[in-house]
Amino acid sequence: MMNYDVIIVGSGLAGTMTALELDKSLNILLITKKSLEDCNSYLAQGGICVLKNNEDRESFIEDTLRAGHYKNKKSSVEILVDESISGIDRLIYYGVNFSKTNNIYDYTKEGGHSTNRILHCNDETGKYIMLSLFEELKKRKNIKILEDTEVIDLIKKENRCFGVITKDNKYFASNTILATGGLGGIFKHTTNFSHIKGDGIAMAIRNNVKVKDISYIQIHPTTLYENSNNRRFLISESVRGEGAIILNHKNKRFTNELMPRDIVSRAIYDEMRKENVEYEYLSMREVGVEKIESRFPMIYENLINKGIDPKTENLKIVPSEHYTMGGIEVDEYSKTSLEGLFAVGEVSNTGVHGKNRLASNSLLESVVYGRKLANYINKNFERFNVDIDLKERFINLEKNTELIKEIIKEDERVKEYIN
Ligand SMILES: Cc1cc2nc3c(=O)[nH]c(=O)nc-3n(C[C@H](O)[C@H](O)[C@H](O)COP(=O)(O)OP(=O)(O)OC[C@H]3O[C@@H](n4cnc5c(N)ncnc54)[C@H](O)[C@@H]3O)c2cc1C
Missing domain, CATH: 3.90.700.10 (Succinate dehydrogenase/fumarate reductase flavoprotein, catalytic domain)
Structure with a gap:
């Protein structure tokens, strides 16, 4: 039986950042469906937002709310903006070299922003961020990495999550984190990797974990x-x-x-x-x-x-x-409605993006909320040793995808796009 302190599903920016910020005394398993690099975070081109100075605070918040059609949760947007500088500092600490001109950071601008506040690594920001973080990840002795492994369900007992089930195994954990990204892979036309197709959201729905605004795509x-x-x-x-x-x-x-x-x-x-x-x-x-x-x-x-x-x-x-704005409903520490289960990054719904994401806010969300989640676990960690008989829980791999397609098809605006 395999028992971990924390299991993280997904090797994108949200999963990787959380893993690195968790206390080094914790025994962590990071599971990912393909290789580490096969995540949408790696594909990010434009950049990552940051609060340049305090004068920009209100306007950064307002730009995010306006882009989100004011359907955002304002307190979540404030956290994103207020913790952006420390988040970026952490990326720099892990070795990310953002582009500079004459030794000064080169802030750029995209649609919906009223000023230049986006840091970038040329036009391959995601790749350079992830390569720096993966280098650090591989040095950590307390983090075991399991590639080419698909998680298909959660281990749940008496309204608590105790780990995950893969095709061939079960892995127990005191805390389980879903960082499985969005659901683009179910669409005929998508910029996302095809294997990132809403698995985490489907697992949440099947286990009665609350989700929110799934049709905000x-x-x-x-x-x-x-x-x-x-x-x-x-x-x-x-x-x-x-x-x-x-x-x-x-x-x-x-x-x-x-x-x-x-x-x-x-x-x-x-x-x-x-x-x-x-x-x-x-x-x-x-x-x-x-x-x-x-x-x-x-x-x-x-x-x-x-x-x-x-x-x-x-x-x-x-x-x-x-991009998937909706997802598993979480609080500011990424806690879901199921005890012991957390969701972070694109799979989650923090309320930051409302109905429409402002360009370059999603990498930032993974950094800021990944750090908050890790700090929460570091402070409140409690160890459980569990062994549950799960013979009947092994399910057909296709079920998660079918479930997500059915839910999305209920929305008139998007159903014709689905593969
Ligand atoms: C082409 C492109 C350009 C973009 N440009 C920008 C940009 O410039 N700025 C910006 O802020 N955002 C950008 N984004 C969005 C941003 O990259 C992502 O939204 C964000 O990085 C999501 O990170 P994540 O860690 O939540 O998910 P991801 O990076 O998508 O990672 C999800 C991980 O979960 C794993 N996984 C999924 N299902 C399972 C399963 N069942 N079992 C095991 N593992 C599983 C995947 O293999 C993957 O490792 C862009 C997105 C794309 C596609």
Whole structure:
């Protein structure tokens, strides 16, 4: 029988940050479905928000609330903003090198922000953050890492969680943390990894753990249309910010490209239906043919590798699922309605994002709330030794995905996007 102090499911920023911040005396198991790097955190391009100075506090909070259609939980947003500086300091302590110009941090801006407050590592922020944290993770003797292992259910007894069940095993723990990310993998068009498909949310629902606002799903307007089941390549919002335009099959503009993500996505989707087509077009030439390569090197290189030259041809684009705002309902310490079970990162619903996430707030949420959760466990840790007979609890692996699809399909706005 395997008994741990803490089990963490998921190797994204939320799971990894929590693992590193937990006390080194705790015996921790980190389980992840594929390899450590196969998480959406690794794919983050734009950056991570931070409070630059106190004068920006109210405006950072207001930008987050406005983007969230004021459906956010204000106290959660205040925690996010107020603990952002210490969170970023912690990333720097773990070795993350954010981009600088002339030795000064290079703060950038994205849609919905009223000022420059986003730190980045060129246009591969997630990759560089995760590589630094993984290096530290592998040094920790108290953390055992189990890759290529799919968790399929929770171990529950008398309204308390005591660990998880995988396909071949059961792992007991005094505290269990779900950091399994969002549910993008169930969509036909998504920027997410296909294996990240709402497993944590499904396990919560099947065990009567409270979830909230599951149909609050962010659709990104401009991702590359490809005739494959691979995840969609993101064409960053800043490309439109620099002048790129959206065209229909008659080569005509039909929307204001700089409106918020949900409005542009809806316009493209309606036009696709009207024209009875599977994609529309994005012309990057308006950015300036000579500027495309220098301003967007990663996007340019990827397009060229796919045989598309944005200097001479339009890109086929389609709106894609991008982020899950809803999730397992948690308090500020990531406690769920089931004792002994915590949820952190995209799988959780802290109330930070409301109905629509402000760009670059999700990496920050994983850092801030991962640290708060770890501190909570460090202070309140209580050890349980359990062994429960679970023979009848082994379930069909497909059940979690089917359950999530059924729930999402109830929402008219998103059901046609599902694979
Ligand atoms: C293309 C792209 C660009 C983005 N850019 C930005 C950005 O610039 N700024 C920003 O703030 N956010 C960005 N985001 C969002 C951000 O990357 C994620 O929302 C955030 O990092 C979520 O972190 P997480 O740790 O909660 O989940 P993830 O990083 O998705 O990790 C989930 C983990 O859970 C594991 N897992 C899932 N199910 C199981 C199971 N059943 N058993 C075992 N393991 C399981 C997965 O394998 C994975 O390791 C972007 C997202 C994408 C897809």
